[in-house]
Amino acid sequence: MSNFTFNSNSDSTNLAVPKLCDNRNNWSNYKPHIQKAMGSKGLWRHVQGTAIAPKLYAIVNGIPVLPDGKSEATEEQVEVKETRIIKFDKQEYLAQHVILSTTSTCLGAKIKDMKAAKEMWDAIKVDAITKSTLYLLDTEDQLASMKLSNSDDPKTHLAELKQHFQLMLQCHNNLIQMGSTLSDSRFNTIIMSSLPESYRPTLQMITAAERTSTVLGTSSLKKMKVDDLIAFFIEDAQHHVINDECTKSAESALAAHGKKWKKGKGGQGKKPEKPELDELCDNCNRPGHTKPNCWSKGGGKEEQGPRQKKSKKGEKKDESASVAEVKDEELFAFTCTSDYVTVAEALQVPKS
Known part of the structure; x- marks a missing residue:
């Protein structure tokens, strides 16, 4: 459904009015739109028939006279009267033009020869609601x-x-x-x-x-x-x-959180994968790592474990001290009363 757009000399505002459909099924929408649009341009009074047309001064002996029939109208009064008549005629014709432009060709043919906007509007209403x-x-x-x-x-x-x-x-x-x-x-x-x-x-x-x-x-x-x-x-x-x-x-936040976790701490790459538990170190014969990552002697990270502290001067411990520690780990001792001395000697338990 197309719209009809118009304006007037009073301002430059364009107003769109929906066209009345051939089957008139948009009458309830068309009526208030055209009423408000034409009312904003000062035309609705012509559609209702309440606009009063100004009349020319009567002519007596070729001279325009005032309503008293005796006093001669001045040129200024005649000019004002003619301006009002021209304005009224323009509004009346504009109202008729809007009505014709917003109706179908068939309905327009019925109302185009009518002399007043009110007459046109009354015919449209009867056609639409009857x-x-x-x-x-x-x-x-x-x-x-x-x-x-x-x-x-x-x-x-x-x-x-x-x-x-x-x-x-x-x-x-x-x-x-x-x-x-x-x-x-x-x-x-x-x-x-x-x-x-x-x-x-x-x-x-x-x-x-x-x-x-x-x-x-x-x-x-x-x-x-x-x-x-x-x-x-x-x-x-x-x-x-x-x-x-x-x-x-929520789904976007969850997806973003998953991507952030994959990047690892500080966003510097993915989180390192855990070592394979079935790997066996060629250096210490212990599972869970390889020789380049081994903390034991001979490994790639010898004495770099979290519990292998260096001395105050930063030097490594002697090999003799290491050997002594290993030997100490292989021995054990216990204290007993004199009643078990004989038993200990029989078992050849080393003395501490």
């Missing part, structure tokens, strides 16, 4: 057949839901202005039946609340306002958008 009973029934069936498809993306679904409700409200308003007796209770039922299968749990909740007459703080669904029901579904869809955003944020 419909047969059969037409109203067809339009109600069209409203009842409107269905909203489901979308996996919560944001997309919210936008489609709002547009869906806007179209339904527009169609409902058209029906009311055309004389339909469609009740709000029936319209509420149509709204709920137009929603996708994913709303089944929500609809069951509303139905259960209806049985207890506590739907959203109202006494019953039959007394519930249409706007409140629509607001309820939109709020529910917005809640799903918020939950989806929170879930995505």
Whole structure:
């Protein structure tokens, strides 16, 4: 559906008015738009027929005279009067032009020869709101057949839901202005039946609340306002958008944390892998490392272990001291009373 854009000499503001569809199904949207647009330009009084056209001064003996019929009008008075007449005619023709430009070719052909904007507007109203009973029934069936498809993306679904409700409200308003007796209770039922299968749990909740007459703080669904029901579904869809955003944020944070852990301390590469437990050192014959990493004598990291401290001068211990330590580790001694001296000697236990 195209729009008609116009402005006036009073200011440079452009105003867009939706065109009236051939089937007039956007009448409820067209009417307030054209009323406000033309009212902002000072044209609506011409459409309503309340604008009073100024009259020229009467001419007596070829001289314009004032309303008293005796006093001659000055040139300034005549000029002011003519300026007012020109302004009125411009506004009247502009109002007629807007009406013709925002209607269909077929409807425009019916009203183009009318002499006043009010006459045109009255003809449009009669054409738009005077419909047969059969037409109203067809339009109600069209409203009842409107269905909203489901979308996996919560944001997309919210936008489609709002547009869906806007179209339904527009169609409902058209029906009311055309004389339909469609009740709000029936319209509420149509709204709920137009929603996708994913709303089944929500609809069951509303139905259960209806049985207890506590739907959203109202006494019953039959007394519930249409706007409140629509607001309820939109709020529910917005809640799903918020939950989806929170879930995505949590997953992003978890992924970022995993990448940071892989980099290791200070972000200087990956964390070193643990040595293989089945590796056997060729130097000390112990598992868990190899000769280049061995702390024992002869290994690549000899005496670099955490418990192998150096002397105060930084020198290594003597080999003799090391041998002595090894020998000491191989011996053991114990203290006993004189009653066991004989036993100890028999066992040849070395004396400490």
